Amino acid sequence: MTTSPLPILIVVVPLMFSFFVPIVGWWRRNLCYPLTIVAIALSALFSIAVLKTVIANGTTHYYLGSWNPPWGIEYVVDHLNAFVVVVMSFIALVVAIYSKRSVEHELPERIVYFYCTFLLLITGLLGIVVTGDMFNLYVFLEVASLSAYALVAIGNNRAPLASFRYVIMGTIGACFYLLGVGYLYIATGSLNMADLSQILPRLYHSKVIIAAFIFFLVGIGLKMAFFPLHAWLPDAYTYAPSTVSAVIAPTMTKIGCYVLIRIMFTVFKPYFSIELIPVTTLLSWIAAVGMIVGSIFAIAQSDFKRMLSYSVVAQIGYIVLGIGLANRAGLTGAVLHILNEAFTKGCLFAVAGAIVYKIGTSNIYQFRNLYKRMPFTMIAFMIGAFSMIGIPPTVGFFSKLYLILGAIDARQWVFVAVVLLSSVLNVVYFYKVIEIAFLEPRTLATESEKKILQVYWPDGGNPTGIRMEEVPLSMLIPLLVMAAGILILGIFSIELISSVIQFAIPAEF
Amino acid sequence: MEFFVCKFNYWVYITLMMIGLYAMMGKRNLVKKLVGMNIFQTAIILYFISIAAKKDATIPILEHGHEKTVYAIHASQYVNPLPHVLMLTAIVVLVSTFGVALAIVIMIHKRYKTLEEDEILELDR
Numbered sequence: 001m002t003t004s005p006l007p008i009l010i011v012v013v014p015l016m017f018s019f020f021v022p023i024v025g026w027w028r029r030n031l032c033y034p035l036t037i038v039a040i041a042l043s044a045l046f047s048i049a050v051l052k053t054v055i056a057n058g059t060t061h062y063y064l065g066s067w068n069p070p071w072g073i074e075y076v077v078d079h080l081n082a083f084v085v086v087v088m089s090f091i092a093l094v095v096a097i098y099s100k101r102s103v104e105h106e107l108p109e110r111i112v113y114f115y116c117t118f119l120l121l122i123t124g125l126l127g128i129v130v131t132g133d134m135f136n137l138y139v140f141l142e143v144a145s146l147s148a149y150a151l152v153a154i155g156n157n158r159a160p161l162a163s164f165r166y167v168i169m170g171t172i173g174a175c176f177y178l179l180g181v182g183y184l185y186i187a188t189g190s191l192n193m194a195d196l197s198q199i200l201p202r203l204y205h206s207k208v209i210i211a212a213f214i215f216f217l218v219g220i221g222l223k224m225a226f227f228p229l230h231a232w233l234p235d236a237y238t239y240a241p242s243t244v245s246a247v248i249a250p251t252m253t254k255i256g257c258y259v260l261i262r263i264m265f266t267v268f269k270p271y272f273s274i275e276l277i278p279v280t281t282l283l284s285w286i287a288a289v290g291m292i293v294g295s296i297f298a299i300a301q302s303d304f305k306r307m308l309s310y311s312v313v314a315q316i317g318y319i320v321l322g323i324g325l326a327n328r329a330g331l332t333g334a335v336l337h338i339l340n341e342a343f344t345k346g347c348l349f350a351v352a353g354a355i356v357y358k359i360g361t362s363n364i365y366q367f368r369n370l371y372k373r374m375p376f377t378m379i380a381f382m383i384g385a386f387s388m389i390g391i392p393p394t395v396g397f398f399s400k401l402y403l404i405l406g407a408i409d410a411r412q413w414v415f416v417a418v419v420l421l422s423s424v425l426n427v428v429y430f431y432k433v434i435e436i437a438f439l440e441p442r443t444l445a446t447e448s449e450k451k452i453l454q455v456y457w458p459d460g461g462n463p464t465g466i467r468m469e470e471v472p473l474s475m476l477i478p479l480l481v482m483a484a485g486i487l488i489l490g491i492f493s494i495e496l497i498s499s500v501i502q503f504a505i506p507a508e509f
Numbered sequence: 510m511e512f513f514v515c516k517f518n519y520w521v522y523i524t525l526m527m528i529g530l531y532a533m534m535g536k537r538n539l540v541k542k543l544v545g546m547n548i549f550q551t552a553i554i555l556y557f558i559s560i561a562a563k564k565d566a567t568i569p570i571l572e573h574g575h576e577k578t579v580y581a582i583h584a585s586q587y588v589n590p591l592p593h594v595l596m597l598t599a600i601v602v603l604v605s606t607f608g609v610a611l612a613i614v615i616m617i618h619k620r621y622k623t624l625e626e627d628e629i630l631e632l633d634r
Contacts, residue, residue: 135595135598138599138602139598139602142602142605142606146602146605146606146609149609149610149613150609150612153612153613153616158633160613160616160617160620161617161629161633163613164539164610164613164614164617167546167606167609167610167613168533168542168546171546171549171550171606172530172533172549174602175549175550175553178553178599179553179556182553182556182557182560182592185560185591185592186560
């Protein structure tokens, strides 16, 4: 156990910069973008430093105002959140670099406000990960959520209404979480996670504690769009500006999964969530239904971003299934899938943003011959799609492999079948895009289809005369970095598991 | 009966919370939904404040207590300040959520000239 100021620096740097950005923005608008990059890059560097410290010396603590826990707020970084914080800050950095042209294109009037809110969002997300205090987590959850509401609302079309629904659902989620904190507090008199995990085992049979636990589950379930509570997500992610969905989709819901792991296995001991009330079994069944239903909804969509949004709902199911299996392989799969989802959804939503930048729409039926216009973007798309489907050597293959191993370990053959079936459904909806974007348009049978084709592609889909016109490099490089990340992390996933993830799993498993 | 009377603060907060939840889910007007959201959040604040209430207790300051003869040393003699402090933060969150939500409602009104959800959905079609 070591104390170090690194955990607080991860949070404070973007927070401070979010104050500087509007001030500097009044004077020079172009400086907002580099300032944001600097802030998030510093955060990412501190995250990597923290990860190194954790690997070398074990759990790192920071006591705010030098108040010792459980009285003061404590920031605790162990293997699990060191890993998550590095992933999240890296994704945030890559999307921030990507954002420049996309924001200039979609939100030319609101650049200053965008970067200010963007930094607050990152502050909230990273804060949720590093904090070791239940109430502090609530505050950061709301910081992140409020910035997310605002960022979603500046999109065009139906974005304000989608954002309004997100506000309502998100507030209910946050309030349930707060109520759970209150219940824990009246039962134990503590808000510190480590302290709570010491006190709680004596009270496990108390109804107050069980009620608190259920409030946590429902509250976080709402925040992370876990299957029956996902209604707000597709609209919000579809109508948000491209950059915003590229940063929110890989981070927000995955942070919810992290909080779920934290509460189920750190604040409460695994014994409570697995044996005392059989919540893991229940969760994995709901997750299995969510995986299938989410994928089926994704197949039915004709809008690329909407399809990806339903895919997020399905992928949350994978992570929760891994948590619900509650064994070593399953949890390894869940943690690895958080990484996979962060990179893959970041990559795919960034591809969607690039396509919107170039052809002005995300309707799948307008993607004809897109591989000739934007070959590199489409390569990134292919890698992302492969990872989502689970084709080796992408990281998606390994996370699904561990989930299946976990299901076999738990002797739950149904879940093995569900993971495989859901992967097949993934193939179906990604194949739809691949077919339109890569393969020649077929002769169309019906008159109505011809009409549709004429609207979307007046020259009848004739591939000659299509020139290559890629998105600007500032968008393309982050895209390719994420795509390369999917491959590299896949190839080195064994090393990753043996050096970090295996220590991130609670010792009881 | 005792179950209701002795724990009436919990019953009040649960009732308020359910009223808020109903308004958020059942009402079709966006501002009414927001009012429901506010009631919902305030109910939770009321809950936190009520758990800290204590009869004949003083402030948790050892020296220079409000009556210099009484020093609250035992937990039963002073009011736990922590729930109040937590709720100060929660009120800030409540106000900012309400602010963001109102801003979004203004955006919706500018775009659709109405705040009835049915009419907005009709216009969107």
